[in-house]
Amino acid sequence: xSATDPQMRLLIIEDDRESADYLAKAFREVxxxxxxxxxxxxxxxxxxxxxxDVLVVDxxxxxxxxxxxxxxxxxxxxxxxxxxxxxxxxxxxxxxGLRAGGDDYLPKPYSFAELLARVEVLxxxxxxxxxxxxYRVGDxxxxxxxxxxxxxxxxLTLQPREFRLLExxxxxxxxxxxxxxxxxxxxxYHFDPQTNVIDVHISRLRSxxxxxxxxxxxxxxxxxxxxxRDGIR
Amino acid sequence: MTAFGKLIRTTAxxxxxxxxxxxxxxxxxxxxYFAWNTRRLITEQITSTVNAxxxxxxxxxxxxxxRGLVFTIENRALRPGAxxxxxxxxxxxxxxGNVGSxxxxxxxxxxxxxxxxxxxxxxxxxxxxxxxxxxxxxGGFRLLIGRDLEERKRLFGIVVxxxxxxxxxxxxxxxxxxxxxxxxxxxxxxxxxxTTQRIMAGDLSGRLPVGRSGDELDRLAENLNAMPERIEAxxxxxxxxxxxxxxxxxxxxxxxxxxxxxxxxxxxxEVEYRHALERTIEESDGLIRTFNALLMIARAESGQARGNMxxxxxxxxxxxxxxxxxxxxxEDGMRLRVETVPTPLHGNRELISQALANLVENAIKYxxxxxxxxxxxxxxxxxxxxxxxxxxxxxxxxQVLLSVTDHxxxxxxxxxxxxxxxxxRLEASRTQPGSGLGLSLASAVxxxxxxxxxLADAHPGLTAILAIPAATGVTERIAAKTPDVAQKVA
Numbered sequence: 199x200s201a202t203d204p205q206m207r208l209l210i211i212e213d214d215r216e217s218a219d220y221l222a223k224a225f226r227e228v229x230x231x232x233x234x235x236x237x238x239x240x241x242x243x244x245x246x247x248x249x250x251d252v253l254v255v256d257x258x259x260x261x262x263x264x265x266x267x268x269x270x271x272x273x274x275x276x277x278x279x280x281x282x283x284x285x286x287x288x289x290x291x292x293x294x295g296l297r298a299g300g301d302d303y304l305p306k307p308y309s310f311a312e313l314l315a316r317v318e319v320l321x322x323x324x325x326x327x328x329x330x331x332x333y334r335v336g337d338x339x340x341x342x343x344x345x346x347x348x349x350x351x352x353x354l355t356l357q358p359r360e361f362r363l364l365e366x367x368x369x370x371x372x373x374x375x376x377x378x379x380x381x382x383x384x385x386x387y388h389f390d391p392q393t394n395v396i397d398v399h400i401s402r403l404r405s406x407x408x409x410x411x412x413x414x415x416x417x418x419x420x421x422x423x424x425x426x427r428d429g430i431r
Numbered sequence: 432m433t434a435f436g437k438l439i440r441t442t443a444x445x446x447x448x449x450x451x452x453x454x455x456x457x458x459x460x461x462x463x464y465f466a467w468n469t470r471r472l473i474t475e476q477i478t479s480t481v482n483a484x485x486x487x488x489x490x491x492x493x494x495x496x497x498r499g500l501v502f503t504i505e506n507r508a509l510r511p512g513a514x515x516x517x518x519x520x521x522x523x524x525x526x527x528g529n530v531g532s533x534x535x536x537x538x539x540x541x542x543x544x545x546x547x548x549x550x551x552x553x554x555x556x557x558x559x560x561x562x563x564x565x566x567x568x569x570g571g572f573r574l575l576i577g578r579d580l581e582e583r584k585r586l587f588g589i590v591v592x593x594x595x596x597x598x599x600x601x602x603x604x605x606x607x608x609x610x611x612x613x614x615x616x617x618x619x620x621x622x623x624x625x626t627t628q629r630i631m632a633g634d635l636s637g638r639l640p641v642g643r644s645g646d647e648l649d650r651l652a653e654n655l656n657a658m659p660e661r662i663e664a665x666x667x668x669x670x671x672x673x674x675x676x677x678x679x680x681x682x683x684x685x686x687x688x689x690x691x692x693x694x695x696x697x698x699x700x701e702v703e704y705r706h707a708l709e710r711t712i713e714e715s716d717g718l719i720r721t722f723n724a725l726l727m728i729a730r731a732e733s734g735q736a737r738g739n740m741x742x743x744x745x746x747x748x749x750x751x752x753x754x755x756x757x758x759x760x761x762e763d764g765m766r767l768r769v770e771t772v773p774t775p776l777h778g779n780r781e782l783i784s785q786a787l788a789n790l791v792e793n794a795i796k797y798x799x800x801x802x803x804x805x806x807x808x809x810x811x812x813x814x815x816x817x818x819x820x821x822x823x824x825x826x827x828x829x830q831v832l833l834s835v836t837d838h839x840x841x842x843x844x845x846x847x848x849x850x851x852x853x854x855x856r857l858e859a860s861r862t863q864p865g866s867g868l869g870l871s872l873a874s875a876v877x878x879x880x881x882x883x884x885x886l887a888d889a890h891p892g893l894t895a896i897l898a899i900p901a902a903t904g905v906t907e908r909i910a911a912k913t914p915d916v917a918q919k920v921a
Contacts, residue, residue: 293739305723307719309712385751385755387751387755387781387784387785387788388781389781389785389788390720390723391788391792393795393796394759395756395758398758398759398762399755399758402758
């Protein structure tokens with residue numbers, strides 16, 4: 199994974215000891231530095247003093263509620279990206295979380311792959327370069343202003359939605375992007391389709407950008423999602 | 432509490448007592464006023480008669496002297512029912528009249544007084560009273576004229592007696608009426624109380640008798656009857672739901688457990704373990720999905736999602752869902768077509784999108800034409816082949832309709848109501864994956880917006896319609912923003 203250079207610092211504020219330990223262990227295994235806080239007050243103090251790349255905050259915490267913690271941080275001008283974990287998975291709860299200053303919202307229970315993918319995207323957004331007008335992966339090039347997509351010397355014709363799908367994938371090139379993230383960010387739906395709709399869209403896109411080229415760029419990451427990446431780099 | 436105690440505690444009885452007191456007071460004051468006025472009237476009458484006679488006799492004395500006076504007095508005193516007369520000399524000796532004795536000192540002072548007296552011809556000592564006027568004549572003679580007060584006393588007695596009787600009648604009738612009304616009300620209230628107690632004890636079949644008068648107690652009884660009906664429906668629904676939840680959550684949980692147990696018992700290779708774990712995660716993901724769908728339905732049904740309503744175009748939702756599912760449909764050999772006109776709507780966009788997505792998923796899954804089905808007759812629906820699914824958004828009357836039509840086997844009319852219930856998966860669909868909650872969620876979303884989910888025959892196939900009332904006022908505002916041109920997207 200790409201989280202290793204330089205080491206990403208993560209603060210997990212979660213009162214359930216077992217989940218917290220599991221998360222810390224899992225993040226450390228993929229190269230993160232992960233600190234733990236067990237309640238809202240401790241979490242706020244740590245978040246203010248430490249220089250973290252991403253905060254993972256449980257919505258319901260002892261001493262200080264997750265949303266009020268985020269509010270307090272934002273009030274003091276702390277812009278560290280926050281991912282909210284919540285047992286309340288409904289649309290209006292998500293909206294409430296984002297309004298309180300959260301950057302992303304993940305309902306419990308979640309898979310670690312999903313959480314990791316979202317944390318990676320958040321940390322990149324935080325420290326990454328400003329939005330570029332042209333994305334490049336290998337010989338694939340996407341111009342966000344003219345909406346032109348070329349691979350090598352060949353110009354590719356994409357439907358508007360295919361363009362936005364590719365744009366999102368290329369914006370997060372080298373990072374895993376999950377199906378839910380695509381549904382949320384490309385289609386703006388927050389429900390869980392019972393079928394594999396996203397897979398079909400991806401395979402259509404893949405047939406346009408990878409078919410007939412010897413080096414595939416759009417990869418399926420098993421059990422997690424998709425990633426666009428130049429195989430060599 | 433004794434029956435009597437209960438009776439006198441009723442509101443009706445207490446009201447009766449209050450009224451009784453008021454009426455008695457009223458009757459007493461009326462009669463009192465009457466008695467007092469009668470007495471006054473009689474006194475006035477006596478006074479004027481006596482005054483007139485005094486003047487007349489004074490005249491006679493002036494004109495005809497003592498002889499004339501005595502003659503007149505003796506004459507008048509002998510008449511039946513005569514007034515009282517007495518004439519005395521300056522020394523106090525009676526010289527004419529019909530009075531035998533008087534109260535002491537009455538003759539001494541001129542003017543009005545009330546006194547005990549006895550007539551000359553009466554021998555008994557009966558106590559009579561009279562109102563008399565004493566006047567002085569010239570030469571020291573004194574004249575007394577008066578009238579017996581017996582009449583006044585008798586009249587007063589009659590009035591008092593009438594007062595007593597009428598009071599008695601008011602009290603007896605009032606109390607009797609009060610008891611009657613209170614018992615009548617009490618009997619009906621007791622019936623209501625008894626039935627509600629039975630209902631509270633769990634017997635929901637209890638109903639109150641409803642009279643035909645349509646009074647306030649009948650209306651109360653009607654409402655109280657409607658309540659257990661609603662409760663019964665809710666409880667039946669709840670029981671079915673919990674049975675279904677138990678079944679449909681326990682089945683995958685059992686599978687999950689069996690698989691883990693099996694993997695543990697058979698010491699296999701790492702690949703086998705890995706495979707077992709992957710299936711476990713898959714199964715639990717399915718469980719989470721089912722659980723989320725259930726929560727979503729519960730939320731929609733309880734009306735909690737009402738907070739996130741805004742204005743949007745149902746046509747955009749239809750186009751968005753078509754765009755999302757079109758590749759999936761194509762992969763399954765189906766075509767997804769959308770036909771919309773700008774249809775402003777006020778609601779929860781996310782929930783309506785999800786409901787429509789569920790209907791489209793169902794159409795893709797179950798809407799394939801049966802292999803043996805007759806080809807559509809050319810005239811039935813122009814431009815539609817049997818592998819096409821049509822999504823429509825339009826307005827009909829005051830309703831916004833979002834519909835999905837397929838040309839599969841459809842749902843027999845007898846099964847349609849059943850199909851909307853939670854977890855119901857009709858026989859034909861048992862083999863397909865899915866939680867069986869798609870239609871229930873769509874139905875709950877429609878209900879949340881004050882509408883309904885309708886299932887209809889598409890000859891052949893199924894049309895599922897989300898019918899949602901268009902909130903006027905709001906919708907007009909958006910209608911003004913959107914160009915009034917029908918747009919068709921193939």
